[in-house]
Amino acid sequence: MNCVNYSLLLVAICFCNVIVGERLHEQIYSTIEGGAACFRRLNGTHQAGCSSSDAGAVGVVHMIESLSDVEWVVFNGTAGPYVAVISTALFYDTVELFMEHPDNVAGILIYDSVKIRSKSFTQESRCPNEYYSGPNSQCSSDGGGVVWNEKGTALLRRNIPFPVFYLPQSRAEEIDKIQNCYERFNLNKDNQKGRPLCSLQLNSFMFAAMNTEVCLRRSASSSFLTSAKVCDPLGDNNVYYTLFPRGKETEGNKKNVTLVTARIDTASLFDGVSPGAASSVVGLVTLITAASLLAKMIPPADAGLYKHNIMWTLFNGEAFDYIGSQRVAYDISRGQWPPAAPLNANQIQLHVEIGQLGGALLANQGDASWPLQAFAPYTSLPPSEITEFLALASDQLTKANMSLTPTFSTNLPPSSLHSFRRILKNETESGALPELVLVDHGEVFSNNFYHSVLDDEANVAFSYRNISVDSNGTFLTTEELLAAGTMSAADMQVKLARLATALASTLHQRVAGAAYAGNLTASAHLVDEMLHCFLQSQACRLFSAAEYGGARDPPPARPAPLYVGVSSWPTAPPVLAAHLLALLAGTTKEANKTECNGLSSDEYSYYWLRGWNNTGVCVETTMNYTQAVSPAFIIKGYDYKSGIYSTWTESVWQAMWVRLFVAAGGGGARAAAAAGGVATALAAAVTFWLQRHADRIFLRSQVAAVAGGSGDAASGILRSVNC
Amino acid sequence: MDTNRLPNDQKLALCKWYFKVGCAFLPFVWAVNACWFFKHAYLKPEFEEQPQIKRYVILSAVGALIWAAILATWITIYQTQRVSWGATGDALSFIVPLGRP
Numbered sequence: 001m002n003c004v005n006y007s008l009l010l011v012a013i014c015f016c017n018v019i020v021g022e023r024l025h026e027q028i029y030s031t032i033e034g035g036a037a038c039f040r041r042l043n044g045t046h047q048a049g050c051s052s053s054d055a056g057a058v059g060v061v062h063m064i065e066s067l068s069d070v071e072w073v074v075f076n077g078t079a080g081p082y083v084a085v086i087s088t089a090l091f092y093d094t095v096e097l098f099m100e101h102p103d104n105v106a107g108i109l110i111y112d113s114v115k116i117r118s119k120s121f122t123q124e125s126r127c128p129n130e131y132y133s134g135p136n137s138q139c140s141s142d143g144g145g146v147v148w149n150e151k152g153t154a155l156l157r158r159n160i161p162f163p164v165f166y167l168p169q170s171r172a173e174e175i176d177k178i179q180n181c182y183e184r185f186n187l188n189k190d191n192q193k194g195r196p197l198c199s200l201q202l203n204s205f206m207f208a209a210m211n212t213e214v215c216l217r218r219s220a221s222s223s224f225l226t227s228a229k230v231c232d233p234l235g236d237n238n239v240y241y242t243l244f245p246r247g248k249e250t251e252g253n254k255k256n257v258t259l260v261t262a263r264i265d266t267a268s269l270f271d272g273v274s275p276g277a278a279s280s281v282v283g284l285v286t287l288i289t290a291a292s293l294l295a296k297m298i299p300p301a302d303a304g305l306y307k308h309n310i311m312w313t314l315f316n317g318e319a320f321d322y323i324g325s326q327r328v329a330y331d332i333s334r335g336q337w338p339p340a341a342p343l344n345a346n347q348i349q350l351h352v353e354i355g356q357l358g359g360a361l362l363a364n365q366g367d368a369s370w371p372l373q374a375f376a377p378y379t380s381l382p383p384s385e386i387t388e389f390l391a392l393a394s395d396q397l398t399k400a401n402m403s404l405t406p407t408f409s410t411n412l413p414p415s416s417l418h419s420f421r422r423i424l425k426n427e428t429e430s431g432a433l434p435e436l437v438l439v440d441h442g443e444v445f446s447n448n449f450y451h452s453v454l455d456d457e458a459n460v461a462f463s464y465r466n467i468s469v470d471s472n473g474t475f476l477t478t479e480e481l482l483a484a485g486t487m488s489a490a491d492m493q494v495k496l497a498r499l500a501t502a503l504a505s506t507l508h509q510r511v512a513g514a515a516y517a518g519n520l521t522a523s524a525h526l527v528d529e530m531l532h533c534f535l536q537s538q539a540c541r542l543f544s545a546a547e548y549g550g551a552r553d554p555p556p557a558r559p560a561p562l563y564v565g566v567s568s569w570p571t572a573p574p575v576l577a578a579h580l581l582a583l584l585a586g587t588t589k590e591a592n593k594t595e596c597n598g599l600s601s602d603e604y605s606y607y608w609l610r611g612w613n614n615t616g617v618c619v620e621t622t623m624n625y626t627q628a629v630s631p632a633f634i635i636k637g638y639d640y641k642s643g644i645y646s647t648w649t650e651s652v653w654q655a656m657w658v659r660l661f662v663a664a665g666g667g668g669a670r671a672a673a674a675a676g677g678v679a680t681a682l683a684a685a686v687t688f689w690l691q692r693h694a695d696r697i698f699l700r701s702q703v704a705a706v707a708g709g710s711g712d713a714a715s716g717i718l719r720s721v722n723c
Numbered sequence: 724m725d726t727n728r729l730p731n732d733q734k735l736a737l738c739k740w741y742f743k744v745g746c747a748f749l750p751f752v753w754a755v756n757a758c759w760f761f762k763h764a765y766l767k768p769e770f771e772e773q774p775q776i777k778r779y780v781i782l783s784a785v786g787a788l789i790w791a792a793i794l795a796t797w798i799t800i801y802q803t804q805r806v807s808w809g810a811t812g813d814a815l816s817f818i819v820p821l822g823r824p
Binding site: 218230 | 809810813819821823
């Protein structure tokens with residue numbers, strides 16, 4: 001008896017092992033986590049970017065190792081369409097083949113290989129923002145000649161006929177998973193048809209199509225019946241801060257200004273990953289550092305002593321046809337910027353743009369040098385403001401082993417100057433609004449990752465030193481760091497601090513009319529912290545101190561994406577940059593939280609920030625925000641095809657995901673279809689025979705009894721229609 | 724309902740009623756009418772009301788066919804030309820497809 005029980009138990013255990021608790025769906029599909037999708041943007045005339053079909057694009061996996069693999073997929077693959085899995089290093093050489101022959105391509109999965117670092121990876125066009133460039137710009141992406149972004153594939157501006165996803169290095173295990181599946185099922189290249197094959201499904205279905213005009217029209221009209229919005233205009237906020245308050249300036253008593261600008265935003269082809277180290281962060285950090293230093297060199301309380309003011313402005317949305325600077329230039333042209341105390345174009349005596357900096361840092365990381373270039377659009381004698389500024393700045397930089405080479409040409413690198421030169425044409429062409437842009441490249445970008453997911457801290461040779469900051473927020477000076485050997489003159493933090501010092505000293509001379517005699521310099525320690533915040537982790541000391549006071553969820557330990565996003569959904573970067581300006585360049589008021597929030601004045605804004613020791617601090621600052629939404633979306637009846645202002649919108653989407661599975665060879669499906677056909681035919685034959693010989697089975701009287709009916713005409717109509 | 728069991732005058736009344744209802748822009752009622760009474764108009768042995776039923780069946784069938792032709796033409800034009808009509812095309816649409824022109 002016992003023996004029987006034991007054998008029963010054994011059988012039960014065997015069955016238990018066979019039974020799997022997982023759902024069938026999970027046994028078939030394996031989700032690829034951590035991918036970033038390419039999505040669709042639209043401008044006045046075209047749609048750009050990617051979309052899959054509603055159900056997602058399905059393709060057979062093919063790992064691309066060389067150009068010949070791409071050729072095989074595109075021309076010879078028999079079990080297509082295929083999803084090409086390709087590393088960033090190989091992408092530049094192969095992408096055109098995919099774009100020209102998309103028929104056999106279901107999608108592309110790009111991964112950042114741990115083994116090979118790609119030499120270039122930029123999906124921006126060869127001439128960024130080409131069609132919104134100022135007069136006499138020479139860069140042309142169609143013809144030959146020198147272009148700014150030599151390795152640009154322009155995918156950011158082209159309609160890609162298949163979905164594209166990106167997997168960062170941190171997700172290497174997902175690539176291993178795909179590789180294993182590929183090697184198990186797909187290696188027999190010549191004999192793929194009819195076999196079970198490792199496949200990928202990419203879903204990134206986009207709601208909008210055609211162009212901005214169409215998608216905005218559909219968003220508006222469909223909102224009447226359902227709330228199905230299909231696209232939103234790009235935009236966010238610009239940030240400005242003035243050295244001296246301008247709120248109480250009266251007519252005839254207005255100070256002239258020097259406008260110093262940089263950009264906050266960057267771009268990338270993929271959603272949620274836009275680090276923009278060299279594209280924008282280095283310039284942004286330089287501006288904030290220089291602004292905070294100048295505020296210490298010249299206290300705002302001394303405003304009455306000087307006749308000149310500095311206006312620091314951070315533009316947003318510059319990657320997409322200069323959204324932020326177009327709006328500012330447009331608002332200046334109609335006397336509405338900044339809204340609190342509008343600036344007249346004639347008041348701007350000099351416009352200095354801190355353009356794309358950082359691309360040359362990697363090449364110069366061995367020594368203290370950093371070759372900078374200043375582009376100014378003057379072919380004949382440049383205005384005196386320009387020559388003075390260049391002489392002063394060059395002098396300051398040479399002291400720090402860096403150099404500043406001026407280039408006088410109307411062929412300016414991509415920068416906000418283009419917006420000013422188009423919209424404030426009279427002032428800029430007559431030389432009444434002198435302008436120049438500081439960059440660290442020559443005729444061609446030194447940054448090979450312009451507007452790319454790979455434009456990260458490694459691209460600007462940044463390594464975080466993690467030096468502690470005391471509870472008063474005092475940073476070690478660059479001299480102290482160099483003396484202690486914590487940093488060397490070759491470190492990029494030191495170079496940035498020196499550039500900020502040179503800039504602040506030059507601007508001091510413009511404001512005060514005399515060279516700066518004190519010994520304040522920008523701190524490489526502050527630069528280190530700020531770069532860490534923007535490039536590595538939002539959960540950092542500076543952002544924590546500059547956060548609004550009060551308990552909040554701690555920010556994630558990853559960098560904030562610097563893509564401008566849609567105007568209806570403000571992003572973190574402009575707020576973070578603005579709060580840094582307030583905290584570092586503002587003055588502290590003795591006030592508690594309620595008092596601080598109750599303060600108001602014509603000249604200043606008051607912010608209750610968390611501060612260095614988390615007890616909260618009341619900051620008085622001239623910093624403020626203005627809308628960075630293209631004039632195209634605020635002008636009534638604007639013709640989106642006119643090409644005057646930026647018209648970029650972003651499509652709405654519902655989901656983005658990638659999953660891996662083994663697709664059946666098709667034999668099973670065919671057998672099922674055949675079996676179904678046979679069964680139907682058999683059933684028909686049996687039914688026919690039964691009807692023919694019904695009298696053998698059923699008695700006549702019973703049949704008659706069933707066939708009764710009602711004589712009521714009206715109800716009968718509803719019951720059956722008898723043709 | 725089995726029309727075979729209806730008296731002939733009621734058949735005529737029903738056929739006539741269906742034709743009238745179809746006049747209210749309801750071509751499908753005409754189509755049903757033509758189909759339903761075709762048997763009585765042409766296949767059944769002659770009876771007194773048959774010529775009238777025949778008349779209504781023909782009128783209903785012709786009306787339904789004209790409607791079908793008009794609708795088919797319009798649907799073809801709309802489906803092929805909607806994109807090129809631009810804003811008008813969108814205004815004419817109750818549901819605009821997502822993700823395509």
